[in-house]
Structure formats: C-alpha cells, structure tokens
Amino acid sequence: MQDTQYKVVFSGEIMPGMTLDAVKDNLALLFKSDRSRIDGLFGKGPVALKRELREDEAEKYLGALQRAGAQAHKEIDFAASLTLVDSESAETAEAAQLQTMECPKCGHGQPKAIECSACGIVIEKYLARQALLKERAQAEALTPTVVPSPSDGSSDSPHGGPQEDSSLQGNEIKPLTIKDRIGRLLSLLPGR
Numbered sequence: 001m002q003d004t005q006y007k008v009v010f011s012g013e014i015m016p017g018m019t020l021d022a023v024k025d026n027l028a029l030l031f032k033s034d035r036s037r038i039d040g041l042f043g044k045g046p047v048a049l050k051r052e053l054r055e056d057e058a059e060k061y062l063g064a065l066q067r068a069g070a071q072a073h074k075e076i077d078f079a080a081s082l083t084l085v086d087s088e089s090a091e092t093a094e095a096a097q098l099q100t101m102e103c104p105k106c107g108h109g110q111p112k113a114i115e116c117s118a119c120g121i122v123i124e125k126y127l128a129r130q131a132l133l134k135e136r137a138q139a140e141a142l143t144p145t146v147v148p149s150p151s152d153g154s155s156d157s158p159h160g161g162p163q164e165d166s167s168l169q170g171n172e173i174k175p176l177t178i179k180d181r182i183g184r185l186l187s188l189l190p191g192r
Contacts, residue, residue, distance in 0.1 A: 006058035007051040007077040010070055012042040018069035026068035051077050104130070 014023045020042075027038045041047055049072070050061055058074040065072040101112045105126055108118035115122055 023069035
C-alpha cells in the first residue's frame with residue numbers, strides 16, 4: 001500500500017501583518033520566478049503549488065510559504081493515489097519480471113528476457129521457427145509418399161542397389177588393359 005500523498009494549496013491569501021507587494025516579492029524570490037508569474041497566483045482561487053509530497057515534505061513547503069507571507073495549507077492529494085492499473089495486476093507484473101526462465105535451445109537459466117544471455121538466440125523467433133518445423137514434419141507425415149517398386153527399374157533412391165544399364169545389354173564388359181591406356185595417351189601427343 002502507498003503512503004498518503006499531500007499537496008500544498010495556495011488560495012491567494014496573505015499572512016496577517018504582511019503587505020501584498022512584500023508577499024509577491026518574497027514569493028518571486030522563493031520560486032526564482034519573475035513577478036508577473038507570481039501575480040497570476042493571486043485572485044484565481046485555490047492553486048496547488050506542489051503535488052505528490054510526503055507529509056514531512058509538505059510541512060517544509062508550508063513553512064517556507066508562511067515565512068514568505070503566503071497563507072497556504074496542505075491537503076491529501078487523492079489524485080496521486082489514483083491509478084489506471086489494478087494494484088493486484090501491478091504486483092503480478094512485478095512478480096513476472098522477477099521470474100526466471102530457461103532457454104529453449106541451450107537450457108541456460110536466466111531472468112526473463114528477449115534473448116538468451118548464453119547462446120544469443122531471440123527466444124520468440126526460435127520458438128516460432130520450431131513450431132513451423134513441427135508443422136511441416138506433421139504435414140509430411142500425413143502426406144502419402146509413392147515409393148516406386150523395384151520391378152520397374154526406375155528407383156532414384158541412393159540407397160538402392162546398382163541398376164542395369166539397358167545400353168550395355170548383350171555386350172560383354174571388357175577390363176581395361178595397359179595397352180588401351182597407352183594407346184589413349186599416344187593419341188593425345190601432337191603429330192598423331
């Protein structure tokens with residue numbers, strides 16, 4: 001729970017025994033402002049000179065204003081205690097910031113962050129990529145694949161056995177001999 005906040009309010013009244021000009025001059029010195037701005041504080045009605053003060057701070061401001069000749073008072077600053085954030089959700093947000101997390105790639109434990117401090121990945125992008133790869137794998141698992149039968153001789157698998165070349169059918173395979181190799185070398189020489 002927050003401490004009570006105060007505001008110092010000035011309604012344009014001066015302390016007994018003070019002159020209006022003297023009070024305006026004193027306030028100009030106190031606020032380090034020009035006299036024309038101080039003149040605007042008088043005749044307007046109540047003006048909050050300072051807000052969101054602890055009680056001891058409000059008392060200091062009141063003492064300074066009264067020594068300058070201005071009659072002011074402190075009030076509870078209800079506007080300071082108003083917030084658009086629910087206090088329970090603010091506490092929950094603070095607790096979430098203090099939580100730790102584990103990197104999905106390397107397993108490093110750290111406070112919640114966008115990037116892993118150990119491996120440097122952007123965690124959100126990494127998780128999105130992993131989800132995409134998982135979807136693709138599931139889609140491929142559901143898609144039937146057609147495997148050619150070995151009887152048609154058109155297997156493109158690198159794991160299959162050697163295929164018979166139809167252009168060699170009926171021909172005898174001859175081993176290479178030294179004579180054949182030297183003959184090819186000689187044909188490459190100039191003048192031949």
